[in-house]
Amino acid sequence: MGAKELSNEVSQTLSEGNVLNQKVLYLCGNDANYTLTQWAIWMSGHIAVPLSPLHPQNLLEYYANDSNAKLIVTTSEYADLIQRVSKNCKTKLLVLDDKLRQNASQMNPVKQSDMEGGLAPDFYNKSNAMILYTSGTTGQPKGVVLSHKNLVSQITCLIDAWKWSEKDTLLHTLPLHHVHGIVNALLCPQYIGAKCINTNPDDRRISVYMAVPTIYSRLITEHQKVFSSDSKMVEYIRTTLKNKLRLMVSGSAPLPATVYEKWFEISGHKLLERYGMTEIGMCLSNEYDSDRTPGYIGVPLPGVSVRLVRKIDDGEDNYLNLLESTNVKGVVNTNITNNADSESNPVGELQVKGDNVFREYYNKPQATEQEFTIDGWFKTGDISEYSLKEKKFKILGRQSVDIIKSGGYKISALSVETQILEHPAIADCAVVGLKDDEWGQKIVALVVLKPKTETFNIEEFNNWAKSRMAGYCIPKEIKIITSIPKNAMGKVNKKELVQSLCA
Incomplete structure (x- = not known):
């Protein structure tokens, strides 16, 4: 069974006739089952809502109820848990056969007929693709609605900025319910036709790796524990990583300078830092060919506009615009509009505009409205500084301690x-x-x-x-x-x- 056949099975299980845009939750391992399920949901015209095995049953049930899911897809590995969720939420259940993953994992050439399917392009141009849940300062997690247009914008800007090609091979070790793992590390290589290794890295021709700072910190600890006393092994690791990999990325959290410097010592790589959120995908990144400085997250990605603002204390949702920066087809234009001290770096809340920005929080119009300014900028809630010397942005912290x-x-x-x-x-x-x-x-x-x-x-x-x-x-x-x-x-x-x- 391939994505086309699974798509038909998803549609038949829903039994909704010609009704499209139903929410389908899925919990699969970090393997071929995940990709095939995601494709099948989209090919059948529905909205994908990925779940995580890290989440307890009560949270999974909240996602099912909040999203009004009509179906949950899972594998035998998680069948017992998801059967309880399905029963309590009165949601249909589809458990995948393990042979699906095994067949998909075989290194056989893909036939063109296996890839055919899906709906007309016009449907996807106007439809939602995915709901990802994210925490806010109050209440339960909110469902971030991303359209197919959002995803294509997020993917294509990264392919351009990070020089993706079909010759790349990425080792995937990130969670697949999170924008970092889904968009940056899975959809980008799939879109360009590159290779993505989700399990044991038996193919050592890795060219791209992405991780959060915690992973790099633990790799450093393991390197020190196992290899630091063997100078030949230390040199071999550094030479191999430096020569075989073309790009190593860090994100989803601030990267400590100590981790940046130690990883450079181990691998010869200056980690490329970038900045994003579930609601916007990636919006800032260090440029691929730039000399990266630790702590800086770079400039706007292609097609993205950002600004730094200061709230005006007038009881209304009004802001003083300090700086605006836009990337049009790879050319970044930054304009400082208000800065009392021309010698000091502008500091303010980072706000974002572009096709990368999400549509809404699912079924929460008031919460959605609160996150956008009157003139349509998304409020990240992060305080950022623009360095006049480096001509790059850095994140100073959250506005909310919550x-x-x-x-x-x-x-x-x-x-x-x-x-x-x-x-x-x-x-x-x-x-x-x-x-x-x-x-x-x-x-x-x-x-x-x-x-x-x-x-x-x-x-x-x-x-x-x-x-x-x-x-x-x-x-x-x-x-x-x-x-x-x-x-x-x-x-x-x-x-x-x-x-x-x-x-």
Whole structure:
């Protein structure tokens, strides 16, 4: 069975006649099943909603209910879990045969007839392709609706900027429910006709690798532990990586300068940093042929416009535009519009426009409206600085302390707090992110225990938390305190809390 046959099976299982644009959730491993399922959903005219095995059952059920999914596709590996989700959400279920992946993984030439299928181009030009869930400062995760036009824009700008070709081979080690793993590392090579290795890298002719800073940090630790005492092996690794790979990319979280420098020492590669979000794909990147400086995320990608703004304190959604930068067909034009001190670097909230920017949060018009300015710019919520010397942007941090970026994931501190407060021994808590070289930010929970609680076992808490939240949301550190300082309105000043923890 190929993508065409699976597409027919998806359509038949939905049994919706000629109704298109149904939401189809899918949970597959990092192998051919994932790609075939994604293609089949699109070929049959529906909207793909990828799930993650890192997420507990209650979160998967939230995604199914929130997206109004009509079908869930999975493999035998996850069948037991997804059967429970399907039953509780009253959603149809399709479990793929393991032979599908085995057949697709064989290195046989692909026939043209196997690739034929799908609907008319006009349908895809006007239709939504995917819903990816992302955390916000309040409430449950929101479904980011990406159209086929959004995806094509995001893919083509990266192919142009990062010099993709059909001769490339990428080693894929990223999550496939995240824009980094889906767009940058999977759809780009598929679009250009390059090779993507999702399992054991038996093909050593890798030319492209992408990862989050946490992965590079762990590779550095492993290199130091296993190879640092063997000078010949150290030289062999550096020579091989430098000569065989043409591009190594880091993103989804700030890259510490120490990691950048150590990886250059190990591999001979200056990691290419870029910046993006689920809602916009990638919007800034260091140029391929540039001399990369650690901490800088580059310039707008082709077809993308960005600006730095400062909020005007007039009670309205008005901004002072400090700088605007646009990339038209590879030519970047940056215009400083308001800067009181011409010698200082402009600093403001980064806002984005372009065909890469998402359509809406699914079924949440008010939340969507709040994330866009009156004149149509998407508010990233990140504070950025433009270097007049380097002529590049860098990210200084989030406007909101309630968004934590840990291990490449964007995590809502409030959502984690809500889960922790359900623990029978916990009376109050505050969750913050502290700077960390391995994780970017590590999640720290300050916890107040209920009266008469004699003991609190961290290991037991972690086991309890695993059934309620994704592993990357579980605090790396828990501090037991007697009370959490709050102001007269009962609010926690998290900026002061972080400063006190770092003191």
